[in-house]
Amino acid sequence: MTTGKRICVGAIAGAFGVRGEVRLKSFTTTPEDIESYGPLYSEDGKRSFSISLIGQAKNGFTARLTGVDTKEQADALRGMRLFVDRDVLPGLPDDEFYHADLIGLEVYDTGGALLGRVENVLNHGASDLLEITPAAPGDTVLLPFTVAVVPTVDLSAGRLIADPPDGLFSD
Known part of the structure; x- marks a missing residue:
């Protein structure tokens, strides 16, 4: 299919x-x-x-x-x-994702507020960064794709939960 x-x-x-x-x-x-x-x-x-x-x-x-x-x-x-x-493509372990599966996911904070949507996944050598188009007007945000910053990825629900550093998203 x-x-x-x-x-x-x-x-x-x-x-x-x-x-x-x-x-x-x-x-x-x-x-x-x-x-x-x-x-x-x-x-x-x-x-x-x-x-x-x-x-x-x-x-x-x-x-x-x-x-x-x-x-x-x-x-x-x-x-x-x-x-x-x-x-x-073969399946991946629970803690690994194909970049294409992350693009388009909605991003919520740990309190349930919509932060934006994943537009791209970038990797410049150190680790992956999620390029987020914010829900509120503002510039694109680069969110580190680490377990500490993105503790939950729910592909079936089409969302991920993020705990971004203070000030990363406009309040």
Whole structure:
């Protein structure tokens, strides 16, 4: 069953060879798993590919994609990000989340007041930050995504409970 939500799991880095092979970057936890997720889609969903990994390359793999038979076709795909339907990805432990599952959740404080909505999940190397569009007029807020600041994530209810540092959200 497809929920309509797709997650980026890889990108085509360019052509490899002359018979349509590509250099492929995998963003999956176990990089080789990208081959087993079924059809991968272009961002607009207009193209789909099955992948066969054929070797290793710097920062990724070499691969064959269905329907890509020439170097020129492979070159034309350079930079294309590849997406998979969210529901084919493996489940995660209770304390881990796919970023795509967090986007769109409503954010409430520990007293039940609506603070805003998660617009994006950012990671600049240290830890994840939730980009929140506040319910009250104001600038976007970056909320650390830690257990101390976000003690509850309830995907089924479409919300998370936050205990933000004082002054982070306008009063």
